Amino acid sequence: DDLADGLADKLSGSMLAELREVLAQPDHPVRLRYEAWLQTFIERLRSDPALIASIHEIKEQAITDPAVQAYVSSLWTDVKQMLRKDLAQENSTVARHLENGLRVIGEKLANDQSLRDAINQHVLAAAGHLGADLRAGITAHIADTVKAWDDKQLVRELELSVGRDLQYIRINGTLVGGLIGLLLHAVAVGAWP
Structure with missing residues (x-):
């Protein structure tokens, strides 16, 4: 038993050392082979109909699997509980990160006219599309409310x-x-x- 534990420790230590070396060296052969494989896989994802269909089928199976649905539901429940618990605290980590993120966004917007212009264009375009989509619904809602x-x-x-x-x-x-x-x-x- 001690021999197996010792061997496992040596093996895991050796693997971690190799992994650290790969991560530290951008031109490490293992890293270069992985990046080449990844680039090839990305190209196949764009152009290989069989691979695209296979991934789509796997995705559909995962989405409709009851175990996956139960897991995602429980995960979402856990995340909501964690967020509520954190936000209830005076020194909330989530609130602090939101505050910092909003401050950075505000500073960026204050200092970047082209960003403000781009956002304004997107908002106007979205409002135009939403206005057309919502007009009939809003009109019907008002008419129904007044009739009632x-x-x-x-x-x-x-x-x-x-x-x-x-x-x-x-x-x-x-x-x-x-x-x-x-x-x-x-x-x-x-x-x-």
Whole structure:
């Protein structure tokens, strides 16, 4: 048993030393072979239909696997609990990192006009697309909301929005409606040429 432990220690120590050497030397042969293999694999991912299909199939199997779904669900629950626990603390690590990140972004935006211009263009483009997509939904929501109001609620909302001028609008509406009614009646009975 001691012999096996000693052999395992020597083997793992040797592997760690080799790995450190590979990481320390950018031109180490193992590192160069790995980078060449990785570059070839990346090219195959872009151009090899069989590899692309195989990876897509593996992805679909992983996504639909109940064990993977349960693991991801539990992982998400654990992450949310960890975040809530951390954010509840006065010296929250997450809050500190968010604060630092937002400060860096703010400084970058304050000092880089081209970045501000690019962000503004993207926001305007997104707003244009969203506006077109949301227009029908917003219109339907407003119409449904107003239809659901009873008369008293509708009058109250109008009074709140229009204010004291609502009485003048009512009076003018009554007078204009009455005048139009009189004109129509006069035309109908022939009193108006």
